[in-house]
Amino acid sequence: MSTAFTPEAPAAAAPPASQRAWTRDDWTGYADRLLAGAMAWASPGKGRITPPGAEGGYGHDIDGLEGFARTFLLAGFRIAGERGQGVDELISFFSEGIRTGVDPDAADRWVRLEEHPQAKVEAASLALILDLTRPWIWDALDELTQHRVIGYFAPAVGDDTYPRTNWLWFRLVVQTFLRSVGGPWSPDDVAADLALHDSFVRADGWLSDGEERSYDHYVGWALHIYPVLWSRMRGAGELAGDRLAGDVAALDRFLQDAVHLIGGDGSPLLQGRSLIYRFAAAAPFWVGALAEVPSVSLGALRHAAEKVVSHFAERGVPDERGLLTMGWLGEWRQLAQAYSGPASPYWASKGLLGVLLPADHPVWAAEAEPLPVERGDFVRTITAPGWVVTGTKSDGIVRIANHGTDHAKPDALVGDSPLYARIAYSSATSPLLDDAAWHEPLEQSVALVESATTGKDATAGTETATHRAAMELLATTTDGDAGVAASTWLAHTLVPNAKQQRHGSGLDGEATVVARLTVVSVVRGAEEVRLARVTDLAEGVDENDWMLRWGGWPVTSRQDAQITSALRGLTDGTTARTVTRTDASPLGASTAVPVLDAPVETGTWAAAHLTLAGADHTPSLTTGVELTHELAAITWSDGAHSTVDLTNYRLS
Structure with a gap:
């Protein structure tokens, strides 16, 4: 199942970009x-x-x-x-x-x-x-x-x-x-x-x-x-x-x-x-x-x-x-x-x-010399923050797959800061920043959610999603025009402390570990194949009581830019929906997030396809992946192939 949308263009448009360089x-x-x-x-x-x-x-x-x-x-x-x-x-x-x-x-x-x-x-x-x-x-x-x-x-x-x-x-x-x-x-x-x-x-x-x-x-x-x-x-x-x-x-x-x-x-x-x-x-x-x-x-x-x-x-x-x-x-x-x-x-x-x-x-x-994204498409790794960066000239969007930055210490099981701990960020989208976003990772997340609450209105705070802070960076690498970034973490729920210091870090509170989650981002141009695997269920946790939830790129109607976001399941059992939040982004009044829900199959890799591109882009329905325990063989929308050795990301 998939969900894709492009917001309607607003009535007003931003002034056109200057056609000349600024003088002193x-x-x-x-x-x-x-x-x-x-x-x-x-x-x-x-x-x-x-x-x-x-x-x-x-x-x-x-x-x-x-x-x-x-x-x-x-x-x-x-x-x-x-x-x-x-x-x-x-x-x-x-x-x-x-x-x-x-x-x-x-x-x-x-x-x-x-x-x-x-x-x-x-x-x-x-x-x-x-x-x-x-x-x-x-x-x-x-x-x-x-x-x-x-x-x-x-x-x-x-x-x-x-x-x-x-x-x-x-x-x-x-x-x-x-x-x-x-x-x-x-x-x-x-x-x-x-x-x-x-x-x-x-x-x-x-x-x-x-x-x-x-x-x-x-x-x-x-x-x-x-x-x-x-x-x-x-x-x-x-x-x-x-x-x-x-x-x-x-x-x-x-x-x-x-x-x-x-x-x-x-x-x-x-x-x-x-x-x-x-x-x-x-x-x-x-x-x-x-x-x-x-x-x-x-x-x-x-x-x-x-x-x-x-x-x-x-x-x-x-x-x-x-x-x-x-x-x-x-x-x-x-x-x-x-x-x-x-x-x-x-x-x-x-x-x-x-x-x-x-x-x-x-x-x-x-x-003047143009920016890299003005010259052409690129993929680039940045080791310290654990980022793989892609840029596409056709729409000017720069995206990062984030597997090493969370504004937390390596062993701190705290809440995810929407500003730091999401799996991806871009120059065209903003993370959700309403109160719910600090309590429940949604956009650009892979989280475990209790089955009894899955599909309910996230704005009401009825979904208890796990956080990924204290992640461990596993890889940032490139292979031709594709990049791979991966991390693993103890997926944990959080009961926040009543008093918080809101300076950008995630919320403090009492954490309860549910399982280990490992995620691999394979990025190429405007596309990503995201792989996830649940292992090491905590004592007393039954996989049947939980769902694996994927959150895609958040799209906010803007005066100056229109984008297309798409999220499609590549493995069996996913159901698609869209969550809409109001007054949750500095970019506009209403933000929509594509979401996939899937059953948890401990030890088995699951996959989803994400797209963030300009408004005139048609999301691919042909990008796919063949998964074994050892390999992910990806076929991209233009017929190109990437192979990821999954044994590099198996910790248990």
């Missing part, structure tokens, strides 16, 4: 529009910028500090890129805000580092730009204000409460600035932070954001951007030593993968937390140009950054007020983390880092 004037004009929109919401003393919108989880005062610090990032790039010429208004505005921010008697002063942990994050942006704009802002500040700034940053020294994630760079950047202006700093802190960063290094230039399998946009917009910018700070030379060459080499290797993760329409991969930062995903391409990486050309880097930023610019970002909202294209608050406030999205400023490069920088004259 286009970039600076877009930056100035964002700055003007935000600066209009400054406090009387300009120490805080608080755009309209729902108050963030950390309160109004933090919201205002975020607004100042994150727009200061963009203002600093503009000021430095013009070498201080013709940007007097920005210099004056933010200088006044700094004086107010560190004035203990000002009503709109900054929240201090010892008052709230979020101030430690924002302090890094303040310190970075104070260093970058030193001749035009810091050097012109009066002595009392400079003394107060040093006092504001000083609590970072010796503070061991910074989370062991990308936050290490917030302490390191602040202390480096302090060192450059004669303030306190700790060599031990610096050494510890650099060692922590090095502990995050993984294969092929990738880094994990902490000890968990946390691979997402933070790899680029935090863990790769800060080493390069930090090395250029006045106080960093002796501290960096000979590190820079290694950091740039890692960045260079990472960028060779990163350019494959952008869709033909410029959309970044919709995967990972903090997606409200939107085009911050362009930041690593600009920092690659700044660092002069050897393997990705300036033209390719600029074009990649432009595709990402213009994807949003052409679709109403910022809004008619010139503001970045909490959402993806339009405002959609559910995409934000619990702590996010109305100014949080302005970390998107990092994606406009290119305006830091002056008009005479060679990046602006370099001939």
Whole structure:
């Protein structure tokens, strides 16, 4: 049985993509529009910028500090890129805000580092730009204000409460600035932070954001951007030593993968937390140009950054007020983390880092080079996160089969985060992000579901599906134009704890193991043959009480793109249905997920065929698989063949 559908086209269409490359004037004009929109919401003393919108989880005062610090990032790039010429208004505005921010008697002063942990994050942006704009802002500040700034940053020294994630760079950047202006700093802190960063290094230039399998946009917009910018700070030379060459080499290797993760329409991969930062995903391409990486050309880097930023610019970002909202294209608050406030999205400023490069920088004259997906179809493995990536030129869609990323530790039986632990993600679809999605994996999942609840309304929470967090990566490989990724996990149900920290990870709770599930994704172009095998039933579990449920690609009606999703059973006994969720995706009001249900046959491989393609694509009814205990022999829609040795994925 199969299910396939293409949503009806909406009445309105997005503006057509630009037919010419952005000039530097286009970039600076877009930056100035964002700055003007935000600066209009400054406090009387300009120490805080608080755009309209729902108050963030950390309160109004933090919201205002975020607004100042994150727009200061963009203002600093503009000021430095013009070498201080013709940007007097920005210099004056933010200088006044700094004086107010560190004035203990000002009503709109900054929240201090010892008052709230979020101030430690924002302090890094303040310190970075104070260093970058030193001749035009810091050097012109009066002595009392400079003394107060040093006092504001000083609590970072010796503070061991910074989370062991990308936050290490917030302490390191602040202390480096302090060192450059004669303030306190700790060599031990610096050494510890650099060692922590090095502990995050993984294969092929990738880094994990902490000890968990946390691979997402933070790899680029935090863990790769800060080493390069930090090395250029006045106080960093002796501290960096000979590190820079290694950091740039890692960045260079990472960028060779990163350019494959952008869709033909410029959309970044919709995967990972903090997606409200939107085009911050362009930041690593600009920092690659700044660092002069050897393997990705300036033209390719600029074009990649432009595709990402213009994807949003052409679709109403910022809004008619010139503001970045909490959402993806339009405002959609559910995409934000619990702590996010109305100014949080302005970390998107990092994606406009290119305006830091002056008009005479060679990046602006370099001939643009197309993205990999614009050049042709491809398949690529990325080892560290356990991804196999496919791109198809005809529809511009980039997809990943995910078998190594879950934002969890290897032995942590927690709930699946929809942002990390699904089996696949793409540049054209979003995971479901309503409340039910955190409790019950549906789209892009293979799960065990109690037979008594199968087929009921998933939106009512009546299906108890197993989770896959703590998966074990088995393989990422390619064979010609096909790729194979595989993982195995203890499929477990979860009773969530009443109190949760909703920062992107899956839910904590009491886990009960049902069985072992092993899944192999064989991907080729727009198609996937997905193989699944249930083994090792837990004591007291009867296979007849459970169904094997497959969830396909989620399809949301969008103004700017139409896609086709199909899911078809390739082994006997499957029944097809469609689950529809409302207000579950930042891409639109209604999302449909094709679903297959099948009986559990312990120890036997089952298979399904998935398709994600453009609206004019007709899903194949001829792709099939012949299965034995040892081999999967696949015949694709065009007659090509792939063979997978299943003995590689048999753990019991």
